């Protein structure tokens with residue numbers, strides 16, 4: 400058996416946190432997007448994958464059904480608390496565009512609408528942090544974990560920005 404578990408994003412994504420919890424003895428393999436994950440899984444890059452299924456604020460995670468409808472075995476599931484921060488390199492008043500995974504943007508929609516920001520969906524919350532770091536522009540901010548903000552050297556501009564602080568996502572461990 401190939402004891403590698405695929406997860407979305409890099410080691411600072413919520414999926415990485417979930418993989419550590421659901422498959423602590425397996426080797427995590429970060430994959431940039433859901434599409435790339437599916438391709439890697441089909442090619443036999445790993446026998447296991449951790450997928451976010453449902454969130455307490457927005458319901459079904461977009462694209463999760465690609466995994467649930469493919470006849471894979473669900474070995475386990477775990478609800479993981481999600482604490483989003485707003486991270487960037489400027490002041491809150493400078494922000495115009497917020498980057499994140501579509502699910503995270505949905506979980507923070509009240510905060511985003513209240514400030515009149517444009518939502519920019521990207522492949523993962525960790526990718527959002529990486530892109531904001533690379534752009535180094537005060538008009539851009541990421542919604543990500545505090546760990547992702549620290550990893551990419553971004554300042555935490557605001558904590559606890561989800562529509563409710565009772566925010567959790569159900570992740571599942573699938574096997575081929």
Ligand SMILES: O=C(O)C(=O)Cc1ccccc1
Pocket residue numbers: 407408411412413414415451454481500502503522523524525568
């Ligand atoms: O982008 C991530 O970090 C993910 O793992 C997907 C996701 C995004 C927001 C909540 C739960 C999972």
